[in-house]
Structure formats: structure tokens, C-alpha cells
Amino acid sequence: MADRVPSVAELASELLDRIGEECSPAERDVLQSLASGQHSHVHTGLGAPTTGERLADKVARVGGSWAFIISFTLILLAWMLLNTDVLKHWGLVFDPYPFIFLNLMLSTLAAIQAPIIMMSQNRQSQKDRQDAAVDFETNIRAELAIAQLHRKVDLLLDRADVEPDGRRG
Known part of the structure; x- marks a missing residue:
């Protein structure tokens, strides 16, 4: 029945x-x-990610890792050391203290990286909403x-x- x-x-x-x-x-x-x-x-799935979405996911994955933080810190320290002591002897200092060019590069990196990471987070939250449904x-x-x-x-x-x-x- x-x-x-x-x-x-x-x-x-x-x-x-x-x-x-x-x-x-x-x-x-x-x-x-x-x-x-x-x-x-x-x-229904999100479909295949576009090139920009894949890039945003990679930037978020790399930018949010300890490897990135440590390597970026080492690069910053090397930059400052080169521009204060090492290159000073030869008069080749290209970004003297207070490192204005370095500040410009860091600001540019932050201005570009933040929205890219937000794009990746938006995709992840969309996946999470679908999984919750x-x-x-x-x-x-x-x-x-x-x-x-x-x-x-x-x-x-x-x-x-x-x-x-x-x-x-």
C-alpha cells in the first residue's frame, strides 16, 4: 500500500x-x-571558478599563511638593513630612513590585497550558505x-x- x-x-x-x-x-x-x-x-554549486576567482583564492591562501608573514617580515628587515647600513657605505641608498618608498609599496600592497582576499571570502561564504541549505x-x-x-x-x-x-x- x-x-x-x-x-x-x-x-x-x-x-x-x-x-x-x-x-x-x-x-x-x-x-x-x-x-x-x-x-x-x-x-546547484558555484560552477567552475573564473581565473580571477582562482587567483583570489590563491592570494587569500598565501597571504593568510605563516610562511607569507615570516618571509615578508624578512624582506622588510632586509630592505631596512640595506637602506640604513649596507648601501650607505657606497652612497647607493635608494630609500633612506623613514623609508617612504617602502611605505608606499606596503600601502599599495594592502590596498590591492584586501579586496582580493574579500572576494575569496565572499565565495567561501556563498559555498557555506549552500552547504547550510x-x-x-x-x-x-x-x-x-x-x-x-x-x-x-x-x-x-x-x-x-x-x-x-x-x-x-
């Missing part, structure tokens, strides 16, 4: 303990897909399956005339 597919309102009442109008749009979408018996297509749908589906199993067990117990504590009625 085929099970009757419950309506969206019935699912909302049964699974979420509220009426359909109180559900969020995401909850309604999941309940609608459950009522129709089809999986919703929540996880898939997890939500999975949880609702699991709740429905458990509720259906409870109904079937209750039906079997009623047919066998057994009380919920296991005693015969």
Missing part, C-alpha cells in the same frame, strides 16, 4: 510545529520539495522519515494491541 504524500501545511505542522505561513521561505521550499516527493535542487534540507528529510517511522510503529502497536510500554492491552 502506497503512503499518502502529506501536504506542505501538514508537513509544517508535523515537522516544525507551526502553520505553513509561519515558515521561512527556505523552510517552505524544502517542505514543498518534500510534499512533491522530489529533492530540491538547493545545491543542503544540511537543512537533509535534516528536514530525516525528521520526516523519523515521523513516518513513528507513525508506522504506532500503527503496528495498535494492530498488535500493545501498549507503548510493551504490555499487552
Whole structure:
């Protein structure tokens, strides 16, 4: 015997303990897909990343690592050492203290790197939102399956005339 597919309102009442109008749009979408018996297509993916997106991900991965911080610190120290002591003997100092050119380069790097890292973070948050939507749908589906199993067990117990504590009625 085929099970009757419950309506969206019935699912909302049964699974979420509220009426359909109180559900969020995401909850309604999941309940609608459950009522129709089809999986919703929540996880459509982000598609193949563009060259710019791949570059942003690499910049974020490298720029947020200890290897970058340590190597960049060593480069800055070498720059300052060269421009204060080493090149001073030959009169070749190209960026004397207070290192104005170095400050300009650091400001330029920060101005370019920050939005690139933000692009990568935006992509990651979009992935996280999609994963959360898939997890939500999975949880609702699991709740429905458990509720259906409870109904079937209750039906079997009623047919066998057994009380919920296991005693015969």
C-alpha cells in the first residue's frame, strides 16, 4: 500500500510545529520539495571558478599563511638593513630612513590585497550558505522519515494491541 504524500501545511505542522505561513521561505521550499516527493535542487554549486576567482583564492591562501608573514617580515628587515647600513657605505641608498618608498609599496600592497582576499571570502561564504541549505534540507528529510517511522510503529502497536510500554492491552 502506497503512503499518502502529506501536504506542505501538514508537513509544517508535523515537522516544525507551526502553520505553513509561519515558515521561512527556505523552510517552505524544502517542505514543498518534500510534499512533491522530489529533492530540491538547493545545491546547484558555484560552477567552475573564473581565473580571477582562482587567483583570489590563491592570494587569500598565501597571504593568510605563516610562511607569507615570516618571509615578508624578512624582506622588510632586509630592505631596512640595506637602506640604513649596507648601501650607505657606497652612497647607493635608494630609500633612506623613514623609508617612504617602502611605505608606499606596503600601502599599495594592502590596498590591492584586501579586496582580493574579500572576494575569496565572499565565495567561501556563498559555498557555506549552500552547504547550510543542503544540511537543512537533509535534516528536514530525516525528521520526516523519523515521523513516518513513528507513525508506522504506532500503527503496528495498535494492530498488535500493545501498549507503548510493551504490555499487552
